Amino acid sequence: MLGKLSWETALPQDIVTLGGVIMGGLGLLAVIAAMTYYKKWGWLWRHWLTSLDPKKIGIMYIAVSALMLLRGLADAAMLRAQQAVFANMADSPVSADLFQQVFSAHGTIMIFFVAMGIIFGVINLIMPLQIGARDVAFPLLNAISFWLFFAGMALMNVSLAIGGEFSTAGWLAYPPLSGLEYSPGPGVDYWIWSLQVSGIGSLLSGVNFLVTIFTMRRKGMTLMKMPIFTWSVVASMLLVVFVFPILTVTLTLLSLDRTLETHFFTSDMGGNPMMYVNLIWAWGHPEVYILILPAFGIFSEVVAALCGKRLFGYVSMVWALMAISVLSFTVWLHHFFTMGGGANVNAFFGIMTMIIAIPTGVKVFNWLFTMYRGRVRFDTPMLWFMGFVVTFTIGGVTGVMLAVPGIDFQVHNTLFLVAHFHNVIIGGVVFGMFAGYAYWFPKFTGFRLHEGLGKAAFWSWLIGFVLAFGPLYILGFMGAVRRLDSYDPSLGWQGLFIVAGIGLLIILLGVFFQVVQLAYSIWKRKELAVGPDPWNGRTLEWATPTPVPEYNFATLPTVHERDAFWEQKQEKDKAKKLSYEAIHLPKNTGYGVYVGAASFVIGFAVIWHIWWLALVGVAATVILVIMSSLWEDSEKELSAKEVESIETKLWGQKA
C-alpha cells in the first residue's frame, strides 16, 4: 500500500537531521498558528497563492528563494564547521554520510532553489514592465511554473522529514555512485524528483518569457531598443529552452535506472556513466550562464542609472550577451578534462571556454566606461556592482586558468575549483541579485531599503567572501580536494579552514543585516518613502506609479528610443491629460496550486514506489491541465473609471 515507505525507512537516521526537522517543523507550525490566529488564510489565498499577477508571482519566487538561501547557508555553516573544527574529532556530530548529504543539498538548493528562483522572480517583476506590457504571454502557465518550483522545493525539504536522508552523490549525482547499487536509499530519488518537477517549471517559464518578449513589446520597441536587462533575459531563456529538456531526459533515464533497473548509466550491462556526465554538463554548463546573464543585465541597468549616463556600448553588450549564450553550448567538456578525452578534444573545449572570456571582458570594460564621465552615486546597488567587478574579475581569471587542460589536470576537483565557482556565482549572480534587490525594491513597495544597513550588509558580504574563499585557493594549491569531511591534521590545513569559517560567519553577519534591513525598512516605511522614480531611471519600469498597479500601465507607452523613460522625461510636455480605457486582466485561479500539488504527489509517490498514488497524481495533473485549458471565463475587467481612480490615488499621494 505504501510502497517502500514504513516507520523504519521514514524516520531521520541521525540526530542532526532530526534536529533540523524539529526546528523546521516548529517554525512551520508557528507560521501556521499565526496565520490562523490572525485569520490570514483567506487573504493569503486570494491575494497571493491564486494570483496570476507576475509581480506577485515574482515576489513569491523571491520569498521562497530567500528562505532557501537561509537553509543553504545553514548547510554551508555545517560544512565549514566540520572542516574547521570537527574534522579530526572522534565524536563529530557530522558523520561522513551526513556531510555528503549536506554538501549535496547545499549545491542543489543554492543553484535550483535560490539562484534559479531569484532569477525567475526578478524576471517576473521587471521584464513585463520594461517592455511596456501588462502581463506575460501565458499568465496561468506562469503560475504553474512557480508552483512546480514550489513543489520541487517542498520535495527537497521533505526528504529530511520523511526518509531522513538526501542524496550523498553531490549536486550533480554522477552515476554509478548515484545508481541503485551504490545509493539504494531514497536520497537520490528525492534529488531526481525535486529537480525534475522544478525543472519542468523552469522550461515552461523559459518558453513563456521568450514568447512574452517576442510578441508583447510596446509599439516602437524594436529588438535593438529593448532594455539591456530584457536582452539578458532573452539570452538566458534561450538557454533554458534548449538545455532544460536535456536535464529532464537525463534525470528520467537515471530514474529509470533506479526504479525499473534499466542500464543507461550503470557501469555494467552496456550502460555508460560517461554518457550521463556528458549529458548533465551539456545542461549544467549553460545553466551557470542562465544564472549569470540576467545578473549581467541587472548590473547594466544599475550602472547606467546610478551613473546618470547611457549604457556604454549597448550594441556590443547585446552581441556579447548573445555570443556568451551561443558559446556556452560548446564548452561542457571542460568539466571533465580528466576523463581522458584526448589532447585534441581537450584543447578544443579549453579554447572554446577561453573564448567566452572575450565577450565577458568586453562587458566589464563597457560597464567601466559607463562610469567614465558619469555622475557616480554610491548607493548600495552601485556598491554591489563595484564589489562584483572586484570579485568576478578574479573568478573570471581563475576560470580561464581552469580552462587550460594542463592546469585543470592539477586543480580539478580541488578547493581551487570550489573557490573559482563560488567566486563567479557569489561575486556575479548573488551580488547581481542583491544589486537588483536594492535597486528595484522601492518600485514595488514605495519605500527604499535602509541605506546604512544595506551598506553594512555589502561590506560584510564582501569581506566575508574574501576571507571565506581566498583560503580555498591556497588550500587547492596544497592539494586539498573538495568534499573532504576529514583530513590528516599534520597537513596544517586547519588554520586556513578556520579563516574560511570566519569568512562565512562574516557573510552570515551580512545576511543578518539584510534581514534587519528589511524589517527596519518596513517599520520605517513612512520615512523611507520615495516616489515612482527614485534613481532617475531610464527604462519603462520607472514610468509607472508606485507601488506598480496590477495592470502596470494605465495607458500603454509608445517607444521611440532605447532609454524610453529617459526620453519621456526629456520631452517636458508632460501631457497629463490622459484618457483611460478599460483593462482586461487574468482572474485569480487555484489551478497553479493544484498542478503543483499534483506534481508533488507524483514525485513523492515515485520516490517511495507507491504506484497507485503516482497514477492518481498523473491522472490529477492531466485532468487539471485539460480543465484549465477549457477555462474560458478567465478574465476580469477593470473599467476606465476604476483605472482612473487607482491612477489618481497612486500618482496623487506622491505629487
Added chain:
Amino acid sequence: MAKLIKKPLLTPLRVILSSILILIILVWGTWLLIDGRDMDILDPKGLIASQQQWLIIGTALLSLVVILPVYTMLGMFAWKYRATNAKAKYTPNADNNHLLEAIWWGIPIIIIAALSVVTYVTSHQLDPQKRLYDDSGRSVNVQVVALQWKWLFIYPDYGIAAVNDLRMPVGIPVNFEISAEAPMSAFWIPRLGSQVYAMNGMSSSLSLQADEAGEYIGRNSNINGEGYSLMDFKVSAVPEAQFDTWTKATKKSMSAEGRYLDFATYKKELVKPSKDNPAVYYQLKDDKLYKKIMQQFMPEHQYGGGH
C-alpha cells in the same frame, strides 16, 4: 540629500594608506597560515607537475594584464566621477566610441589567441595518455584499481601487487593504467602531476615521473561514497636500485607467506568496502588480473557472448 554633502571620509591619501595596511595584514596573515605547510602543486617533484607549475604561474601572471587595468579604472573612475565632484566632466549621452570598443574587443582577443596556442600545445605536451620513456627507452608499468575505499597497485612486470602503497623509481617514467571497481574515482598525486578518473570497465592512461626521491601523498579527488575522505595513499619515490630490491624482496616474502593474488582472492579480500586500510602486499599470481577486473563490466563478457 543634504546629508551627503559633508567632509569626505575617504580622501585619496587615506584610501591608499588603509589599502596598504590591509594588504600588509593579508600578506602577513597568509604567510602565518602557509609557512611550513606543503604547497604540493607549487612545489612539484616530478616532470609533469613541474611543467604544470609553470603553466599555472605563467597564466596567473598573464591575468594581471586584465586585473590591473580593470581595478585601476574602477578605482579611478569611481573616485573622479563621484557624484559629489561637480568639477568632473559629465557626458550623459556619450554611449559609444568605436575606437575604444575596438580596443577592448581587440585586447582580450589577442590575449585569448595567445593563450589558445599555449592551450593547444600544452594539451598535447601534458596529455595524460602520452606515454613517457626515459632516454634509454625504459618505463615502469603500474596498473591501478580504485576500490571502495582503497587503491590496488599491480606491478605486472615484477609480479607483485600492493594495497595503498605505491612505489616508483626516481627518474624513470611510470605508465599507469587506471580502472576501478567502485563509483567513479580519481587518481591523483599532486606532487607529480595530473589526475585522471578511474572508472569501472574502462582503462585510463597516465604517465608520471618522479624527479626527486621522497614520500608524497596520493589522493582520490572524486567522491565515491562514505570512505572518500580516507582514500589517501602513500607514494614513495625511491632510487632505482632500492625499487628493484623492494620488488624482489616483496615477491619473495609474499610467496614465502603464501600471499598470492588472483581474481578469486581479489574478489574475496579486496572488493568489500573498507576504510583506512593499512598497506597489504601480494605476489601476483594472475598477470591478466587487471584485464579480468575490467572485463567484469563489459557486456560481451557479461552476456557470455563471443566465447
